[in-house]
Amino acid sequence: MYRYDALDREFLTDRSNEFRHQVARRLSGELTEDQFKPLRLMNGLYLQLHAYMLRVAVPYGSLNARQVRRLAWIARTYDKGYGHMTTRQNIQFHWIKLRDVPDILDALAEVDLHAMQTSGNCIRNVTADPYAGATAEEVDDPRVWSEAIRQWSTLHPEFSYLPRKFKFAVTAAKTDRAAVKVHDVGLILHRAPDGALGFEVIVGGGQGRTPYVGPTIKQHLPASRLMSYLEAVLRVYNRHGRRDNIYKARIKILVAALGAEEFARQVEAEWAQIDSPSADLPDTELARIRAAFTPMAFETLPARSETFELAKGVSSSLARFARNNVKPHKQPGYAIVEVSLKAIGQTPGDATADQMDLIADLAERYSLDDVRVTHAQNLVLPHVKLDDLPAVHAALAQAGLATANIDLASDIIACPGLDYCALANARAIPIAQDIAAKFADPDHAERVGELKIKISGCINACGHHHVGHIGILGVDKKGEEFYQLSLGGSGAEDASLGKILGPALPADKVADAIDTLVEAYLKVRDGDERFLDTYRRVGLEPFKEAVYAHADQA
Amino acid sequence: MPTLIRLENGQARWAENSFVSVVDEDAVPAGDVIVSLKRFLAEGEALLTNSRRVGVRIEADEAVEDLAYDLPRLAVVAVAFPKYRDGRAYSSARLLRQRLGFKGEIRAVGDVLQEQAGFMVRCGFDAFEPADGATPEVWSKAASRFRHVYQRGADARPPAYEERGA
Numbered sequence: 001m002y003r004y005d006a007l008d009r010e011f012l013t014d015r016s017n018e019f020r021h022q023v024a025r026r027l028s029g030e031l032t033e034d035q036f037k038p039l040r041l042m043n044g045l046y047l048q049l050h051a052y053m054l055r056v057a058v059p060y061g062s063l064n065a066r067q068v069r070r071l072a073w074i075a076r077t078y079d080k081g082y083g084h085m086t087t088r089q090n091i092q093f094h095w096i097k098l099r100d101v102p103d104i105l106d107a108l109a110e111v112d113l114h115a116m117q118t119s120g121n122c123i124r125n126v127t128a129d130p131y132a133g134a135t136a137e138e139v140d141d142p143r144v145w146s147e148a149i150r151q152w153s154t155l156h157p158e159f160s161y162l163p164r165k166f167k168f169a170v171t172a173a174k175t176d177r178a179a180v181k182v183h184d185v186g187l188i189l190h191r192a193p194d195g196a197l198g199f200e201v202i203v204g205g206g207q208g209r210t211p212y213v214g215p216t217i218k219q220h221l222p223a224s225r226l227m228s229y230l231e232a233v234l235r236v237y238n239r240h241g242r243r244d245n246i247y248k249a250r251i252k253i254l255v256a257a258l259g260a261e262e263f264a265r266q267v268e269a270e271w272a273q274i275d276s277p278s279a280d281l282p283d284t285e286l287a288r289i290r291a292a293f294t295p296m297a298f299e300t301l302p303a304r305s306e307t308f309e310l311a312k313g314v315s316s317s318l319a320r321f322a323r324n325n326v327k328p329h330k331q332p333g334y335a336i337v338e339v340s341l342k343a344i345g346q347t348p349g350d351a352t353a354d355q356m357d358l359i360a361d362l363a364e365r366y367s368l369d370d371v372r373v374t375h376a377q378n379l380v381l382p383h384v385k386l387d388d389l390p391a392v393h394a395a396l397a398q399a400g401l402a403t404a405n406i407d408l409a410s411d412i413i414a415c416p417g418l419d420y421c422a423l424a425n426a427r428a429i430p431i432a433q434d435i436a437a438k439f440a441d442p443d444h445a446e447r448v449g450e451l452k453i454k455i456s457g458c459i460n461a462c463g464h465h466h467v468g469h470i471g472i473l474g475v476d477k478k479g480e481e482f483y484q485l486s487l488g489g490s491g492a493e494d495a496s497l498g499k500i501l502g503p504a505l506p507a508d509k510v511a512d513a514i515d516t517l518v519e520a521y522l523k524v525r526d527g528d529e530r531f532l533d534t535y536r537r538v539g540l541e542p543f544k545e546a547v548y549a550h551a552d553q554a
Numbered sequence: 555m556p557t558l559i560r561l562e563n564g565q566a567r568w569a570e571n572s573f574v575s576v577v578d579e580d581a582v583p584a585g586d587v588i589v590s591l592k593r594f595l596a597e598g599e600a601l602l603t604n605s606r607r608v609g610v611r612i613e614a615d616e617a618v619e620d621l622a623y624d625l626p627r628l629a630v631v632a633v634a635f636p637k638y639r640d641g642r643a644y645s646s647a648r649l650l651r652q653r654l655g656f657k658g659e660i661r662a663v664g665d666v667l668q669e670q671a672g673f674m675v676r677c678g679f680d681a682f683e684p685a686d687g688a689t690p691e692v693w694s695k696a697a698s699r700f701r702h703v704y705q706r707g708a709d710a711r712p713p714a715y716e717e718r719g720a
């Protein structure tokens with residue numbers, strides 16, 4: 001956890017005061033809704049179908065117990081008792097009153113949280129590997145660099161009115177849990193053959209109506225030159241990105257129009273003119289940020305816990321939880337624990353205030369005061385001792401938080417859809433619930449194995465349907481909700497975009513179609529091949545046939 | 555004539571605007587003028603000889619680099635915001651100050667709103683034609699609302715990491 005210093009805190013206080021002033025001007029009528037809109041958007045406040053929605057930034061998905069408790073308190077005091085985790089590792093509240101917002105921002109600032117730049121055409125909250133600082137896979141801690149980017153991008157004077165929103169994702173591991181290839185800028189920390197730390201820089205990935213897997217424009221950017229290089233990328237985009245058409249304004253369109261090579265050349269030319277000493281962060285500041293992350297007081301433990309092994313032998317539900325939700329930690333005797341917010345029948349990504357409080361307690365007691373939000377809309381307790389797993393599992397189970405389905409078919413990403421979102425064509429949440437119900441039998445779900453289903457209520461693709469192993473997109477057909485299925489997408493290290501399966505289906509046929517797809521997969525699966533790999537091997541046809549032949553009979 | 559606010563030593567004040575903005579179709583009057591980049595590139599030499607001060611208006615899609623060699627002879631560069639949402643002018647101003655070393659006035663014209671004051675000042679603008687009736691008081695306040703800044707701009711403010719190191 002990055003610890004704020006006095007300066008970071010004063011900054012938030014100033015921001016909070018500024019917005020209080022702006023809200024007062026809006027409430028008094030001095031500002032019209034039109035004039036107020038960009039100001040509220042810069043503070044994460046959207047006007048939705050039923051109420052205001054406030055999106056709180058969770059930088060690189062990292063929270064401590066005190067912050068989680070404060071979010072629970074906000075959910076209870078100002079919302080309907082729950083919050084929603086987003087695919088950008090943020091948390092949003094859907095039932096907010098405008099006049100409460102200044103007080104909410106003050107309450108957030110007290111625990112070093114804010115809602116800055118969670119909307120608007122600016123640099124948005126930086127996302128990162130939720131296992132940062134816990135996985136043995138990483139070459140360095142991506143949070144240090146994410147925090148550096150967060151500070152640099154906060155109220156950036158030159159880059160706060162970009163052509164369109166701008167999203168960074170950072171990882172330092174081979175396994176990509178941050179979807180770096182479908183971001184405006186994706187950064188992969190690595191070490192060159194000589195050991196030097198650097199970034200592979202991917203620019204121009206994205207989803208929405210024109211999805212791209214981003215090209216790499218620089219293989220090895222020396223880590224110490226990160227900020228000046230990002231300044232060059234952003235300046236080229238700010239000056240040359242399209243502003244005449246909102247659908248063509250993301251950097252991916254500029255990169256695609258110029259070609260990755262030409263875009264890279266322009267960035268290099270701009271970069272060459274930037275004065276490195278004034279643009280790059282001094283090593284001392286990087287060292288300060290690194291030191292501001294609380295050092296983890298890991299105990300020296302054996303790699304194997306007899307307590308845990310014994311408990312697993314006795315409890316099949318703990319064993320199942322261990323198989324699906326417990327991931328290896330870099331420190332012997334510890335584990336990373338995924339807390340699924342995808343219980344069957346639940347709204348994907350929602351957590352109640354009570355659940356948040358419990359997570360805070362568990363984090364404090366068992367996970368070195370550390371909680372993460374994942375882009376798959378789940379939570380993580382990143383540093384749990386193997387010895388403590390039975391206790392943690394039992395506590396989670398009591399609160400309905402022990403669903404053992406991470407990366408399985410019922411671990412569905414879904415955007416808020418027509419239940420909340422003014423832009424939606426169709427609902428996403430009930431579709432997710434219907435599908436999850438098909439995989440309610442955990443043995444069946446485990447037999448099917450890794451299957452990432454992602455649902456968006458419209459072409460904006462907040463539910464990442466393009467990169468779902470099975471993607472589902474809500475479309476409007478003469479005022480009715482229909483759903484277009486696509487197969488073969490991935491947002492991970494093997495990133496690819498899904499292909500449309502066939503004509504869109506009505507809402508009541510979607511879950512059955514998923515069932516049919518899964519049956520078709522199980523028939524041709526080779527060994528324990530994942531759904532995605534089977535699809536990649538056999539192609540679209542067998543699946544298409546299964547779903548549409550089936551639909552004709554119905 | 556639009557009102558002009560000028561920033562001097564951190565203080566915003568009403569300022570006399572001696573410049574006439576001339577559209578391309580009109581003849582250039584006597585006295586200080588601001589003309590388009592296109593006109594300046596065509597008629598600049600003649601304009602500059604007439605013992606007056608000359609400014610150039612840069613549109614959002616024009617490159618400030620085209621003015622590089624003429625900057626020492628210009629009194630004002632007026633950088634246009636066609637819409638407040640169009641952020642290209644911020645890059646233009648910053649490049650004028652930091653890369654091209656322009657010492658004259660950089661004036662924000664067009665859809666110039668007080669909410670953008672802080673960003674404009676940090677990118678090197680020092681004169682403003684507010685479109686929202688903002689006064690110098692409002693402007694001073696808006697421009698100094700934050701005690702700290704996280705990154706280096708074209709102004710003299712030390713970024714957070716320097717404050718911390720000091």
Ligand code: SF4
Nearest residue numbers: 415421424457458462
């Ligand atoms: S994908 Fe569409 S419906 Fe879903 S949250 Fe985004 S804008 Fe709203």
